[in-house]
Amino acid sequence: DGEKYFLLCLWNSYSAMNHVPLVVVSGGELFDRIVEKGFYTERDASKLIRQILDAVKYLHDMGVVHRDLKPENLLYYSLDEDSKIMISDFGLSKIEGSGSVMSTACGTPGYVAPEVLAQKPYSKAVDCWSIGVIAYILLCGYPPFYDENDTKLFEQILKAEYEFDSPYWDDISDSAKDFIRHLMERDPKKRFTCEQALEHPWIAGDTALDKNIHQSVSEQIKKNFAKSKWKQAFNATAVIRHMRKLQLGTSQEGPGHAMQEKTCSLHCSR
Known part of the structure; x- marks a missing residue:
């Protein structure tokens, strides 16, 4: 039952879906909740990651690739206190195997997989x-x-540095570090699937530590993801220009996705 994963599906005008499920949420954003906590551990x-993996596994089992997973799209x-996390903003989602190859450079710089920036055909592994x-x-x-330089940012991601x-x-x-390495694996064929990630000891076992890391994490969140920064949309045209300099800007997904790419497929939270 997909509803148990509390997916918030807000499809934009370019969506090919016939139905528009709309869920009103009131729990706030992920970063806000962490900063407001007095105690926060591994x-x-x-x-939190287990909930996300459960939800995305459900999407992938249904053939849906989100393509823009990031903290801003995770809502309570x-x-x-025990509220479930919901995944929002399916404006860039794609149904895998729907007759076209996914190769559009879309998503949010900083969160996109190397193969997306490399303009290679990619799969649900990008999520x-x-x-x-x-x-x-x-x-x-x-x-x-x-x-600060997007070209250098893309180079870091392409090399998985x-x-x-x-x-x-x-x-x-x-x-925890081992878990992250398996997901942030440069080669998508070696990268953990959601199912494999759910079986990792950090998720399924008892290796996640109970030490309070709230002070350090919340200070860094406030420093690096101030609300004015994580709410601010970056100029998509400027990002696309950087992509084209790296010869990464050619779409193979058809006119509908090309139009979407020009308007909203690349945005930045910095």
Whole structure:
């Protein structure tokens, strides 16, 4: 039953779907909830990622690729302490195997998989990469890839160049780092699927630590994802221009997706 995963499906005008399920949520955004907490641990992050994996696995089983997973698209259903996480904004989603090859460079810079930027045909594995990026942020409060220069940012992602920096990762378990490495694997064929990720000890076992990391994580979230920053849309035209400089801007998904790419397929939360 897909409803148990509390998917918030807000399809835009370009969607080919015939139905528009709309769910009103009141629980607020993921970052807000973490910052407001007084106690936050690896185990809390693990539980959040498990919910996301469950939801995305359901999507993938249905043939749907989200293509824009990021913290801003994760909302709480209610203000309750045990409220479920909901996935929102399906404007860039694609039904895999619907007659066209996915190759459009779409998503949010910083969260897109290397194969997307490389303009190679890609699969649902791009969502798993994004979940890895989200898990990274939930454990330290800052993104694994960042540069004011978008060309350099894309180069980092293409090479999968990221670090577990000291002191922010000193108290994070090796199991958590191993989990992230399997999701942020440059080769999509070697990358964990949602099903494999759900079986990892950090999710399914008891390797997630209970140490309070709230102070460090919340300070970094406030520093790197201030609301004015994570709400701000980047000029899509400027990003596409950078993509074209890297010869990454050619779409093979047909006129409908080309139109969408020009208007909203690349946006940045920095």
